[in-house]
Amino acid sequence: MHQFLTANRAELIARCRAKVALRAPPGVPEEELAHGVSIFLDQLIKTLIVEQTASPLQSRRVSGPSGGGRPALSEIGESATLHGKELQEHGFTVEEVVHDYGDLCQSISDLAVETDAPIGVDEFRTLNRCLDNAIASAVTEFGYQRDFNVADRQTVALNERLGFFAHELRNQLCTATLALSIIKQGNVGLGGATGGVLDRALVGLSNLIDRSLAEVRMTAGMPLQHxxxxxxxxxxxxxxxxxxxxxxxxxxxxxxxxxxxxxxxxxxxxxxxxxxxxxxxxxxxxxxxxxxxxxxxxxxxxxxxxxxxxxxxxxxxxxxxxxxxxxxxxxxxxxxxxxxxxxxxxxxxxxxxxxxxxxxxxxxxxxxxxxxxxxxxxxxxxxxxx
CATH class of the missing domain: 3.30.565.10 (Histidine kinase-like ATPase, C-terminal domain)
Structure with missing residues (x-):
């Protein structure tokens, strides 16, 4: 199988690229991503070659073990992790991450049938193991990056709102403090224009706090007191x-x-x-x-x-x-x-x-x-x- 993959590497990559292009979000570059199909294909070929040597289990360093469970360090796992990050950055969905690897499996199967190239049971199991580990690593990283980006946007939004609140609070407080200091000097009374400034600042502070408390209750989903x-x-x-x-x-x-x-x-x-x-x-x-x-x-x-x-x-x-x-x-x-x-x-x-x-x-x-x-x-x- 490794000879078949090596001989048809360019054709398989072209077929996968055509499949991805059909569902890629607008604006995604047409060239293949740095850690995409070609890297995985090379690692698959490397795994198949090692499995035909006197130490077939050494292939696990490239492909990782079968059966899932706790992730293990492997070449496929590392590159798939980077590929999952790439796909998230380019606007793909998690379903498209899975399909991205499924495209290669489908292309290999289709081309093997077209050229009447035999694929052994053990080799097909190796292909499935490599795909399974790659998909798991890519999806895990994709989810992590997506959650990180969501949390980052929420933090930016929260900081923006806190910044606005602090700015308004400072303005009203400074105005009230200044008006009060002038009144305390004894040159103006509470009933004059300066007293009106103080009134406006205090009303503004009260409104700002009331509005913020209501927003906190709504955002936190606190139970209503009907x-x-x-x-x-x-x-x-x-x-x-x-x-x-x-x-x-x-x-x-x-x-x-x-x-x-x-x-x-x-x-x-x-x-x-x-x-x-x-x-x-x-x-x-x-x-x-x-x-x-x-x-x-x-x-x-x-x-x-x-x-x-x-x-x-x-x-x-x-x-x-x-x-x-x-x-x-x-x-x-x-x-x-x-x-x-x-x-x-x-x-x-x-x-x-x-x-x-x-x-x-x-x-x-x-x-x-x-x-x-x-x-x-x-x-x-x-x-x-x-």
Missing amino acids: QLYSLADFIAEIKLSASLEADVKDCVLVVSDVDPLLAVDVDRDLLLSAVGNLLQNAFKFTHLHTEVTLNAYALADRILIDVLDHCGGLSPGSAENMFVPFVQEGEDRSGLGLGLSIARRSVEANGGVLSVRNLAGSGCVFTIDLPRHSLVEGAPPLPQAA
Whole structure:
């Protein structure tokens, strides 16, 4: 068999290359990879030659032992490991890694039949052993490299997010510290412009921390703490914190009356985070001295919470991108671009839907859609934030 392989080496490599080309991802170089079929073919020939000597077991140094189990050092194992890495780097799938070696087996069988070249049982077993060990080594390395690359991308993404968070945190903290130091000098009061700067910085810090905590809960998959809450009490709590932010942003917050019998069965902290993020977004983009409106009401079997602003309306196509992390559509690019993404995930975790509707030339309205519930006699009041 080794004589047959040697004589037809170029033909076998060409056949394998043609098979690989049919399924190779776009952009993969046409030339054979450095540790691909030709290297394996040479090692197979070497193994077959050694097995015909007085010390046939020495071939295991080239091919490795049969039967799998714990990997053993061999020439085929080393080159197949490098080949698995090459295939992963070029965008192949793990299935294509297996097929890459299977192509050679198929090409050898086809050419042997075409040329009426006999292949002995022992030689065929050797071929299978070499293929088995090569595939095992290549797939193992392919998986390792794939997992390493995934972990590396996740680390880069995490570092990016931590960097954004630290940058925003530092900016707000520096602003608050500077404003406080000026006030402590006694030349300005808390009610003046410097006091307003301090207020804005503290509100920004609070929003940043609340948003980050909600994201941590969502990412970690922590269990939800569902409970039936009065919708009126829920909106009243939001109004308390949002009114301060409205003053800081120099706009007006309008909150509608809520039917006292309506209720929501939700994880309070996540829903507070979602509505809070929508209001922060509205305060950020609504025009100066305009209104931001918070409405909560029932429609059939649903509870709807609307946040309406006067940002001037959305640009074409922007609604689809608003909930993508780190994407910011407006002119004000301060912040992390995470608020709306976290809001949607928080709403969906509570069994609801978050959508946006454009009011051309005026503004937009974000709507949280949740299942409707009603309060019963003796239902617990909404717990107040610590």
